[in-house]
Amino acid sequence: MTDNELPFAFGAPPLRGRLRSAPEDFFVEEILGYEADGAGEHAFLLVEKRGTNTDWAARELAKFAGIQPMNVGYAGMKDRHAVTRQVFTVHLPGKADPDWSALVSDEIKVISAARHSRKIKRGALRGNRFVLVLREIEGDRAAADERLAAIAKRGVPNYFGEQRFGLGGGNVAQAKQMFGGRRVDRDKRSILLSAARSHIFNGVLAERVGAGQWDTPMDGEIWSLEGSRSWFGPEAFSDVLAERLARFDIHPSGPLWGDGEPPSTDAVGELERAVAARDEDLAKGLAGARMDQERRALRMLPRDLAWRWLDDGALEVSFGLPAGAYATTVLREVAATL
Numbered sequence: 319m320t321d322n323e324l325p326f327a328f329g330a331p332p333l334r335g336r337l338r339s340a341p342e343d344f345f346v347e348e349i350l351g352y353e354a355d356g357a358g359e360h361a362f363l364l365v366e367k368r369g370t371n372t373d374w375a376a377r378e379l380a381k382f383a384g385i386q387p388m389n390v391g392y393a394g395m396k397d398r399h400a401v402t403r404q405v406f407t408v409h410l411p412g413k414a415d416p417d418w419s420a421l422v423s424d425e426i427k428v429i430s431a432a433r434h435s436r437k438i439k440r441g442a443l444r445g446n447r448f449v450l451v452l453r454e455i456e457g458d459r460a461a462a463d464e465r466l467a468a469i470a471k472r473g474v475p476n477y478f479g480e481q482r483f484g485l486g487g488g489n490v491a492q493a494k495q496m497f498g499g500r501r502v503d504r505d506k507r508s509i510l511l512s513a514a515r516s517h518i519f520n521g522v523l524a525e526r527v528g529a530g531q532w533d534t535p536m537d538g539e540i541w542s543l544e545g546s547r548s549w550f551g552p553e554a555f556s557d558v559l560a561e562r563l564a565r566f567d568i569h570p571s572g573p574l575w576g577d578g579e580p581p582s583t584d585a586v587g588e589l590e591r592a593v594a595a596r597d598e599d600l601a602k603g604l605a606g607a608r609m610d611q612e613r614r615a616l617r618m619l620p621r622d623l624a625w626r627w628l629d630d631g632a633l634e635v636s637f638g639l640p641a642g643a644y645a646t647t648v649l650r651e652v653a654a655t656l
Contacts, residue, residue, distance in 0.1 A: 324524050327475050328469075332652070334455070334656075335456065336452065336656045337646075337653075339453045342401050348404040349445045349638065350405055354433060356434075359409060360436060361383075361431055362407055362431065363379070363405065363408060364430045367401070369425060376392060376406060382418075382421050389437075390408050391406065392440075393405065394641065447637075450634070450635050452635070473566070474647060475617060475647070476618040483516065484509075490517050493510040493517075494600065498599070511604065514600040518593060519574060523616055526616060533570065534570070538583035538586035539551055539552055539586050541570070543567070547612070549581075635652070
C-alpha cells in the first residue's frame with residue numbers, strides 16, 4: 319500500500335502544496351537527550367549538513383580526520399533533501415582534534431566540538447525537531463488551521479513513511495525476492511527486513527484508521543508505553559487505562575512481525591493475523607529470519623505543534639517527534655505535497 323493509498327484519520331487533506339522547494343524548507347534538529355561527557359577518545363561533533371545524506375557526511379568527517387569511516391558514529395539517518403543538525407562521534411585515540419572549523423563547505427559544517435568517552439550508537443536518540451515550509455499552496459486555509467488544531471489535540475496515525483520502502487516502494491518487492499532465496503549483503507538485508515515489517519504494520523494500522531479505531535481500544539489490545547519500546551497486555555479496559563490513554567501515556571499498538579504469534583488476542587489478534595496472512599511470504603520470511611515479535615504505537619502526538627502563515631503565503635509548521643516517527647506522516651493529514 320503506497321503512502322497515497324493509506325487512509326487518513328481526519329479525511330482528505332485541505333491543502334495542496336510543494337514541500338522541499340529548497341533544502342531549507344525541511345529543517346531537522348536531532349534531540350539526543352544527553353550531551354558530551356567532556357573527556358575520552360571520541361570527538362563529539364554537532365554537524366549541520368545541507369542537501370546530502372548522513373552516510374556521506376560521516377565519510378567526509380572520517381576523511382578530514384584521517385580515519386576509517388567505521389570509526390565515525392551517529393544515532394540516526396537524516397533526510398538528504400533537507401538542512402539537518404545531528405551529532406557524530408569521531409574516534410581519535412591518542413590524537414588531538416583537527417581544526418574542525420576548517421571543514422566548511424556548502425554541504426557540511428561543524429557547529430561545535432567536545433570530547434566524549436564512547437562512540438554514539440544507532441538509535442541512541444530521544445527524537446527530532448522539525449520546521450517545515452509548504453509553498454505554492456492551494457486549498458482552504460481556515461480548514462487547514464482546524465486540521466492542525468485537531469492534530470495538536472488528538473495526534474496522527476503512526477504510519478511508517480515512504481522513505482522506509484525505498485524508491486517506488488521497491489524494498490517490499492525486494493524483501494519478497496530475498497525470502498525466496500535471492501542473496502543480498504548484510505546492510506541491504508537489514509533494510510529489507512525493516513521494510514517487510516513496516517509494510518505489515520502499515521496494513522494493520524490502515525485497517526484500524528479505516529474503521530476509526532486507531533486511537534481507541536479494541537478487545538485484545540496490546541498497550542505501548544509512551545517514549546519506550548515496552549508494552550503490556552492484553553487486559554480488560556478500565557478507568558485507569560482510559561485515563562492513561564487520554565493523557566498519551568499509553569497507546570494502542572500494532573505488530574512488528576516476527577517469529578511466533580503476536581501477543582494480541584480477540585478482535586485485535588484476529589485483525590493482525592488476517593493482515594499478515596495477506597502477505598504470507600513476508601510474514602513467513604520474517605519468522606524464518608528469527609525476528610522477534612515486537613510492537614509499535616499506532617498513534618503519535620507531535621510535541622509543541624505550531625504553525626504560521628508567512629508573508630508570501632507559505633505555511634510553516636514546526637513540531638517534535640519521538641525517534642522512529644516520520645514528519646511526512648504528520649504533514650500528509652494537512653496537505654497533499656508535490
